Amino acid sequence: MGNGAALLAIGDEMLSGIRSDTNCSWLASRLHGAGVPVRGIQVIPDNEEAILETVAGWVGKVEFLVLSGGLGPTHDDRTRFALARFLHVPLRADDQTYDRIVARYEEPLRSRVEAARSTQALIPDGARGLLNPQGSALGIASSAKGTDVFSFPGVPWEFRAMAEAHFLPRIERRGTWKQVVVAGWPESLLAEKLADLLLKRTLHVSILPSAGLVTLVFRGEAEEVESAVLRVRKELPDDCLEDGETDLPPAIVTRAAREGISLACAESCTGGLVGAAITDVPGASRVFQGTAVCYSNEAKANLLGVKRRTLEAHGAVSGECALEMADGARRVFGADLSVAVTGIAGPEGGTEAKPVGTVWFAVSGPSSRKAFKRNLAGDRAHIRRWATAIALETLWRTLKEG
Numbered sequence: 001m002g003n004g005a006a007l008l009a010i011g012d013e014m015l016s017g018i019r020s021d022t023n024c025s026w027l028a029s030r031l032h033g034a035g036v037p038v039r040g041i042q043v044i045p046d047n048e049e050a051i052l053e054t055v056a057g058w059v060g061k062v063e064f065l066v067l068s069g070g071l072g073p074t075h076d077d078r079t080r081f082a083l084a085r086f087l088h089v090p091l092r093a094d095d096q097t098y099d100r101i102v103a104r105y106e107e108p109l110r111s112r113v114e115a116a117r118s119t120q121a122l123i124p125d126g127a128r129g130l131l132n133p134q135g136s137a138l139g140i141a142s143s144a145k146g147t148d149v150f151s152f153p154g155v156p157w158e159f160r161a162m163a164e165a166h167f168l169p170r171i172e173r174r175g176t177w178k179q180v181v182v183a184g185w186p187e188s189l190l191a192e193k194l195a196d197l198l199l200k201r202t203l204h205v206s207i208l209p210s211a212g213l214v215t216l217v218f219r220g221e222a223e224e225v226e227s228a229v230l231r232v233r234k235e236l237p238d239d240c241l242e243d244g245e246t247d248l249p250p251a252i253v254t255r256a257a258r259e260g261i262s263l264a265c266a267e268s269c270t271g272g273l274v275g276a277a278i279t280d281v282p283g284a285s286r287v288f289q290g291t292a293v294c295y296s297n298e299a300k301a302n303l304l305g306v307k308r309r310t311l312e313a314h315g316a317v318s319g320e321c322a323l324e325m326a327d328g329a330r331r332v333f334g335a336d337l338s339v340a341v342t343g344i345a346g347p348e349g350g351t352e353a354k355p356v357g358t359v360w361f362a363v364s365g366p367s368s369r370k371a372f373k374r375n376l377a378g379d380r381a382h383i384r385r386w387a388t389a390i391a392l393e394t395l396w397r398t399l400k401e402g
Contacts, residue, residue, distance in 0.1 A: 004037035006058040010051060010069035010079055011154060014043045023068040023152075023159040030168060035175040035219065036064070046070060051082035059086070060145035066167065069154030071137040073116040079151055083140060084124040091122040094129030094138060101136050130166045134158040139166060177219040180232045181241040183212060183248065183393050190214050193235070197228055212389030213248065238400070248392040249277045249284075255399045256287040256337075263395065264335035265291035266304055266325035268316065268342040269359065273388040289333035294325065300342075304328025317342055317354050319371035322362035326371075330364045337365040339395045343376075345383045359387045363398050 007028060009021040021043055028038045039062055044050045051070065058065050070079030084091045098121035105113050113136045120137045123129045130139030130150075135158040140151040148170075152162040182190060187209040191198060194216075198205050203224050206217040218228045233240050245251045256263055265274045275291025278284050292303055297316055300306040306324040314320040325340035343359030350356035357378070362371040374390055376383045 003062050004039045005031055005064035005066065006039050006062045007041045008051075008054060008058075008065070008067045009041070009043045009154070010046060010067060011043070012046045012076070015045055021068070022156055023154060024066075026156075026160060027066060027163055030163075031171065032177065032219075034168075034171045035177060036171055046076040046078055048078040048082045048085070051079055052085055055082065055086050055149070059147045059149065062147055064167075064171075065147050065149045066163070067149070067151040068159050071120070071139070071151060071153045073119040073137075077119070080122050080124070080140060083127070083142065083149070083151060087124050087126065087142060087144060089125040089127075092125045093117070093121045094123050095121060097121075097129040097131055097138055100131055101138070105136075130162060132158055132162060133165060134161045141166065175220055176222045176225050177217060178225050178229050179215055179217045179246070180229055181246055182214045182216065182232070182236055182239050183241065183396065184239055185214055185236075187214050190216075194232065197231060200224070200228075203228055211385050212393050215246070238397075248389070248396050249281045252278060252392065252396050252399065253281045253284050253287055255396070257283070259399065259402075261287065261337055261399065262289050262333075262335045263287050264289045264329040264333035264338040265391070266329035266338065266340040267291055267293050267391075268295055268300070268325070269345045270341045270384055270388050270391065271295070273384060274339065274341060274391045277388060277392060289335045292329050292332060300325060300328075304332065315354070317344055317358055317360060319360050319362065319373065322360040322371045323364065323369065326362040326364035326369075337363065337368075337395070337398060339363050339391050339398075341387055341391045343383070343387055345380045345387070347380060357383055359383070359390070361387075361391055361394055363394055365398060368398050368401065 007024040009024045013019045014021050024041045031038055042054060044054050067079055070077045098117055102110060102113050123140050124142060127140050127142035130141055132139060135153055135155055137153045139162045142149045150167050152159045187207060191207060202220055204219040208215040218225045241251050267274055272291055272293045278288050294300045294303050297311050301308055304325050305328045306321055310320050310324055322340045322342050326338045330338040340362045344350050344354060344356050346356035357376040359376055360371055360373050376386050
């Protein structure tokens with residue numbers, strides 16, 4: 001059939017907002033990497049009629065249908081019953097496969113798993129029971145109208161283990177895909193610059209914007225994809241992350257480690273978000289010395305050495321203050337390069353001269369010392385998120401420039 005896949009997440013808890021589905025998004029990413037298009041992702045309730053109706057709506061239209069959830073032993077686990085009704089067959093016990101699951105456990109867990117056999121070992125007659133390497137519920141594989149249907153437990157680690165063991169090995173890589181991450185370009189301007197590339201009928205292009213970054217995903221024949229990637233990198237040589245890099249913090253850590261440069265931050269309105277983003281990266285300790293969160297004027301003066309006359313003459317939200325904060329962080333942490341952020345995130349604190357959203361940035365290093373201002377829009381969370389992204393981009397560009 002070759003018409004992609006559909007993914008179903010089953011559970012009232014996701015429709016009520018108590019939990020979020022992660023299984024389908026994870027599997028969609030894996031399918032995308034294999035060149036298999038995902039035609040739809042649906043979240044449906046623990047309701048036999050809803051499961052039956054949704055399965056019937058997809059079977060015959062896609063090559064693969066994967067269900068997550070509803071295979072446990074409780075009253076609201078209805079997936080196996082819905083599948084049996086859809087296939088017009090009774091349920092039967094796959095005792096041979098379930099015996100292998102029971103054998104993994106020791107008492108007292110073995111008795112509990114055995115007690116669930118009457119439900120968890122059931123699969124539709126003619127279907128195939130799938131061994132669960134992480135839990136006790138069987139998975140189910142069946143086919144109908146040209147669609148291969150796989151049903152796995154919804155517990156995330158069980159779902160992933162079973163998908164890796166029973167489903168993903170069946171997927172053949174189709175075509176290829178690559179992505180390029182571009183920093184500092186608004187989505188609309190980037191789309192305008194690359195308009196002819198985006199309109200190519202032989203190339204599927206996804207534009208994925210985030211704070212400070214736009215990810216371009218190209219999918220198609222290998223030669224077309226490679227040509228598109230080279231085109232973007234040639235036209236935007238100063239703005240593209242290196243091949244394989246998908247976010248600024250890892251790119252910063254990798255480049256700083258390669259160049260032997262130590263880093264530090266001084267933060268006011270971002271409250272440690274810049275440092276947190278960097279330290280989220282494994283191995284950041286190789287290069288990152290620390291961040292000083294100095295919210296008050298007293299902290300800026302006492303910890304970073306910002307001159308009181310600077311604060312009095314220019315205020316905490318100024319280029320002069322940002323530069324002295326960056327200098328102070330570099331000195332306090334003994335770092336080679338530092339970035340500083342100071343601004344007004346709101347909703348209060350703005351003035352006519354310095355409205356909410358006014359943010360100053362500065363870098364201090366051996367060959368670069370400069371400050372600049374950005375006027376950001378949005379609520380407090382939005383301003384802080386964008387200020388963090390701009391600070392990271394500034395650090396990354398400074399490292400690139402050497």
